[in-house]
Amino acid sequence: MKTFKILTLIALFISFTSCDKDKDEPTLIQVESKKVENLPAPQTGGHGQPISGEFTKFSFATGNITTSDTEWDIAFRSTTIIVNGGSSAGLTDEPARNGTAAGYVASGTMASVKEVTTSKFKQDAADGFAIPAGSGNGWYNYTGNPDHLIIPIPGKILVFKTRNGTYAKIEILSWYKDAPATPDRKTNEGRFYTFNYVYQPNEGVTTF
Template sequence: MLLSLFLSLFVFMACDPADEDEPQLPLVAEMVVDLSAPNDVIDRGTGQVVEEKPFQYYSLSENKLLSENESWDLAFKGTTIRTNAAKNVRATLVDGVFQEIKEVPETATFTLDTEAELAIPTGSGNGWYSYNPSTHAIKPIPGKVILLQTASGNYAKVEILSYYKGSPSDEELDPLTDEGATYTFQFVLQPNGTTKFE
């Protein structure tokens, strides 16, 4: 009798709904608006740096700026985006519509920043942006998405939406007066280590 009561209690406890896994909530894109990351001040006559500006270090998992010695994922300064090689953050660029990229492609090749080469290339047309020498406008290349393996080992996709404060439209943008090096971007972070973004 006592054994039967014990077994019944065990089955009841094992089937307690409170112990069941919570349903997974759908992943949503986070938006970071007007992250200021000014470039070094350069003397136009000599090309020399007259004032060095710091990188801005961003953690996707914490969705905030951190200090350089913490577990950040991306660092921004001017048009340069670095990854945290010290924390094994790897990146690659892929072509596609941000919302339609549902998982990390099997063919994606992630790389670390090195002294010789950045995982997210810089320079007009080389990575995430293009530069128009006539208007001096810097614009994200449509369909360029950054994939990351973050400091915590999870995967994320990132799309730069604007390089100017207030995200002016093409018609409104005046690169000579609008504040540049001010990032607006969206990202989706998969927190469970899988390669799927849904």
């Protein structure tokens, strides 16, 4: 009888300990994997003329374009991608930064980039963007004559810290409307992003 009581007490102790442990562990929100198609990134000017036009702002938390002055993570205009963190680069119509977003370009695939390297994060600044601008510097190559195409560089994944301190990664698939397999600048309209992204909504979790 004494042995039975001792075993019962041990079982109850283990049960209570397990319950307390379960209470201490937060319930994680599921990681989101989505595709964005034909996100517009218009620009006026260029080719020697002053460049202007509002940036198209995007929120990973909602998975949508936003017009909010504060609730955005990244923004697009033509080939330029900015983050809601850091300071202005001095572009016309550039939105004010009021978050803590940052970014970097990783080499790999969406499947192989499994974890954030926080030491690589940069924010926008007067001397450059977190995602470097220009052909061959960040996410795209410009082919030049005779095609004059903007082509995403294979194996380049853009990793972001959002304005709220969560994380996301994107793979840009196309810069042309409806993402043609073989774009032609004469027939395919540019400045429309199609990309896959994965959003880690749990604060402090650096894996995807």
